[in-house]
Amino acid sequence: xxxxxxxxxxxxxxxxxxxxxxxxxxxxxxxxxxxxxxxxxxxxxxxxxxxxxxxxxxxxxxxxxxxxxxxxxxxxxxxxxxxxxxxxxxxxxxxxxxxxxxxxxxxxxxxxxxxxxxxxxxxxx
Amino acid sequence: xxxxxxxxxxxxxxxxxxxxxxxxxxxxxxxxxxxxxxxxxxxxxxxxxxxxxxxxxxxxxxxxxxxxxxxxxxxxxxxxxxxxxxxxxxxxxxxxxxxxxxxxxxxxxxxxxxxxxxxxxxxxxxxxxxxxxxxxxxxxxxxxxxxxxxxxxxxxxxxxxxxxxxxxxxxxxxxxxxxxxxxxxxxxxxxxxxxxxxxxxxxxxxxxxxxxxxxxxxxxxxxxxxxxxxxxxxxxxxxxxxxxxxxxxxxxxxxxxxxxxxxxxxxxxxxxx
Numbered sequence: 001x002x003x004x005x006x007x008x009x010x011x012x013x014x015x016x017x018x019x020x021x022x023x024x025x026x027x028x029x030x031x032x033x034x035x036x037x038x039x040x041x042x043x044x045x046x047x048x049x050x051x052x053x054x055x056x057x058x059x060x061x062x063x064x065x066x067x068x069x070x071x072x073x074x075x076x077x078x079x080x081x082x083x084x085x086x087x088x089x090x091x092x093x094x095x096x097x098x099x100x101x102x103x104x105x106x107x108x109x110x111x112x113x114x115x116x117x118x119x120x121x122x123x124x125x
Numbered sequence: 126x127x128x129x130x131x132x133x134x135x136x137x138x139x140x141x142x143x144x145x146x147x148x149x150x151x152x153x154x155x156x157x158x159x160x161x162x163x164x165x166x167x168x169x170x171x172x173x174x175x176x177x178x179x180x181x182x183x184x185x186x187x188x189x190x191x192x193x194x195x196x197x198x199x200x201x202x203x204x205x206x207x208x209x210x211x212x213x214x215x216x217x218x219x220x221x222x223x224x225x226x227x228x229x230x231x232x233x234x235x236x237x238x239x240x241x242x243x244x245x246x247x248x249x250x251x252x253x254x255x256x257x258x259x260x261x262x263x264x265x266x267x268x269x270x271x272x273x274x275x276x277x278x279x280x281x282x283x284x285x286x287x288x289x290x291x292x293x294x295x296x297x298x299x300x301x302x303x304x305x306x307x308x309x310x311x312x313x314x315x316x317x318x319x320x321x322x323x324x325x326x327x328x329x330x331x332x333x334x335x336x337x338x339x340x341x342x343x344x345x346x347x348x349x350x351x352x353x354x355x356x357x358x359x360x361x362x363x364x365x366x367x368x369x370x371x372x373x374x375x376x377x378x379x380x381x382x383x384x385x386x387x388x389x390x391x392x393x394x395x396x397x398x
Binding site: 001003004006007008010011014018070071072073074075076 | 182183184213214215216217218219222225226228229230232233236
């Protein structure tokens with residue numbers, strides 16, 4: 001009977017942890033998506049300095065998130081976003097025309113990450 | 126304005142070159158390989174202890190005969206455990222979560238199977254009588270996809286070379302076969318011969334690798350002094366004893382670490398204090 005009780009406790013902990021991490025990742029991804037939109041809007045409005053600042057702030061926030069998310073999410077998914085976020089700063093500072101496409105790709109990667117970590121039929125199967 | 130942005134670009138490029146250079150330096154010396162090896166080593170340790178814990182949680186049943194669901198879980202757990210070890214990109218929790226989930230489900234399912242016989246039948250199946258009163262049931266053999274060769278092989282595994290000796294043969298849910306021989310062909314017991322013997326308790330280990338096991342000693346009704354007396358009779362020192370087993374009658378077996386012939390003493394109930 002002790003083993004059964006321990007099993008129930010472990011399952012409850014796992015369930016709690018998975019809900020908690022799912023909600024956390026979901027919120028963080030939503031935040032990162034809104035940051036990319038913010039960078040886009042600022043860049044389009046002509047405020048390139050603020051856009052660069054936001055891009056740097058995005059990278060810092062991403063690095064902080066990456067530290068603990070690498071314990072929960074496959075590293076390959078995160079590495080791709082690392083690469084694009086670093087490139088965004090460079091493109092924003094260089095006033096490059098490729099910035100929009102990179103921001104779109106970054107947003108798409110984060111949305112994929114968010115969907116992949118959410119327990120819906122598509123991601124489960 | 127153009128000059129400022131050009132300076133900024135230049136500074137950025139210099140910063141990037143520096144970071145790439147440090148990466149090259151790290152990769153040139155085998156530091157990266159050593160770091161990766163240590164990560165894999167630590168992960169292996171973590172998953173080793175996790176798998177041990179999982180197997181212990183499933184219980185002693187798993188060390189013997191396995192039910193179909195238990196066999197599946199055992200294979201799955203061993204395969205899943207290798208994934209985070211082989212690929213450092215996969216978080217350890219991605220291995221730990223399925224292992225713990227599967228094992229916990231299995232334990233809970235086993236418990237529910239005890240409470241609900243229908244569930245037990247659904248998950249584990251039920252034993253099938255393949256030979257009943259000496260007659261082979263062809264329908265059961267067909268249901269189990271048991272060929273004649275399979276049947277004879279299983280019987281030989283039970284040291285039965287003549288099928289006519291079998292009264293009942295049951296194929297268990299684990300796939301093993303249990304056999305009951307016909308009485309004339311069965312090994313006679315002491316009861317059959319008419320020997321009137323007292324029931325015996327099995328001997329217990331009282332000294333293991335030089336250490337006295339107090340609990341076993343007490344359950345037999347002996348004390349440390351008795352152990353010392355036995356050791357002196359057998360010309361052995363406690364520190365040199367690998368195994369000492371005894372039963373309630375005082376019969377003891379002493380095997381030393383030096384590999385010499387074990388000392389065996391017949392029982393005498395008056396030894397008890």
